Amino acid sequence: MSNSEKLVGAFSHALAIDEDRVHDQLSYNTIPEWDSTAHMILIAELENQFEVMLDTDDIIDMSSVLKAKQILSKYDVKF
Amino acid sequence: MQQNPLVEERLTGYQVELRQIVEQDLELLRQWRNDPSVAQFMLSQQHISEEQQRLWFKHICQDQSQAHYLVLYKSEPIGSANIRCYFEGEDLAKASTIEPGIYIAKEQYRNNLLAFAPTLVLNDYCFEHLKVERLKAVVKADNQAALSYNKKLGYKVDCATELVEISLTREDYEQDAKMLKSFLSRPTTT
Numbered sequence: 001m002s003n004s005e006k007l008v009g010a011f012s013h014a015l016a017i018d019e020d021r022v023h024d025q026l027s028y029n030t031i032p033e034w035d036s037t038a039h040m041i042l043i044a045e046l047e048n049q050f051e052v053m054l055d056t057d058d059i060i061d062m063s064s065v066l067k068a069k070q071i072l073s074k075y076d077v078k079f
Numbered sequence: 080m081q082q083n084p085l086v087e088e089r090l091t092g093y094q095v096e097l098r099q100i101v102e103q104d105l106e107l108l109r110q111w112r113n114d115p116s117v118a119q120f121m122l123s124q125q126h127i128s129e130e131q132q133r134l135w136f137k138h139i140c141q142d143q144s145q146a147h148y149l150v151l152y153k154s155e156p157i158g159s160a161n162i163r164c165y166f167e168g169e170d171l172a173k174a175s176t177i178e179p180g181i182y183i184a185k186e187q188y189r190n191n192l193l194a195f196a197p198t199l200v201l202n203d204y205c206f207e208h209l210k211v212e213r214l215k216a217v218v219k220a221d222n223q224a225a226l227s228y229n230k231k232l233g234y235k236v237d238c239a240t241e242l243v244e245i246s247l248t249r250e251d252y253e254q255d256a257k258m259l260k261s262f263l264s265r266p267t268t269t
Contacts, residue, residue: 029190036192036231040258056094056265060193 003079006049007072011065014042024066050077082139083146085172086162090148090204093196093263097148097160104149105132108159111184120182120222122242143170150183150197158183160197162205165215176213177205195259198232202256206249214247232256 001009011022015033028034034042043059046052046068052075054062062068069079081088082099090097100108109132111117118124127135139145145163149156158181165176179201183189205211216234218225220243233255234245 035227036195036259039192040262043262054265055267056263057267059262059265060094060191063191 003050003072003077007046007065007068007079010045010049011042011068014038014045022065024069025064027064028062046072050075052077080140082136083143083171085143085170086146086209087204090200092200092203093260094152094193094267095157095196095200096151096154097197097200098151100136100147100149100159102136104156105136107156108132108149111159111182114184116186117182117184120219120225122217122219143172144174146171148197148201150181152188152193152196155185157185157188157193158197160201162201171209174209174211176215177209177211178215178217179205180216192259192262194228195232195256196263199256199260199263202232202247202252206252212248214252216245216247218243218245231259 008019008022011017011026012019015038017031017033026034028039043054043062047054050072052072054071058071058074062071073079082101088099106129109127109129112121113126139147145161147161148159150158150160160179160181162171162177162179164171164174165178166174169175171177179198181197181201183194188194202214205214216229218229220239220241226243229245232247233251234247235251236243237246238244
């Protein structure tokens with residue numbers, strides 16, 4: 001499975017939405033499913049999928065799917 | 080001069096700093112409070128003049144039942160928070176029930192996990208240092224964002240009409256805020 005597929009799967013699972021709703025522009029709090037609770041589940045899911053430990057600045061900054069890719073890139077995850 | 084000497088002048092934690100407000104903060108706070116995006120959820124939407132703001136500050140400096148803080152993130156002011164005694168005649172050092180209040184003025188942090196940080200700092204301080212039994216809040220019934228926000232911290236509804244009265248015990252707070260605290264307590268790169 002590619003990293004992009006893993007990322008889409010993580011968002012889909014954490015936010016409980018279909019994979020086809022996961023795109024770069026999808027942002028925190030713009031859909032009811034992505035609230036603060038889902039955000040925390042998402043962080044845990046991404047950390048588990050990519051075996052990283054995000055710091056708090058990155059958790060705060062992770063405001064969209066695109067931003068998630070940029071942040072994970074800092075942890076050597078390639079997309 | 081410290082606005083309320085009974086409570087800490089500075090509180091820090093979860094990446095934010097809360098500093099008791101000083102006269103130099105008044106104009107910034109007034110601008111925020113008059114901004115429709117903030118005012119819409121307040122119990123009063125009345126426009127606040129410079130004179131009213133000055134009189135308000137003079138009043139709170141003589142009132143030991145409340146304390147008002149500026150919220151800073153990475154040294155930048157992003158909002159305001161306060162605590163006040165729920166019952167008349169008490170001061171903050173001896174209060175059994177406290178009513179906290181908060182707003183985030185900077186839009187980029189409003190819909191963000193960081194918006195929980197100042198509340199976590201204040202709640203910890205109230206339960207651990209001031210030893211209050213219960214926190215209470217009153218929220219407009221149409222302010223679903225605030226109701227949802229408070230529910231995630233463990234608040235339970237006491238009474239719901241046009242205004243919703245909610246309260247939080249230390250036990251519920253410790254249980255429900257655990258995950259939020261852990262995510263906002265990690266090391267930072269800066």
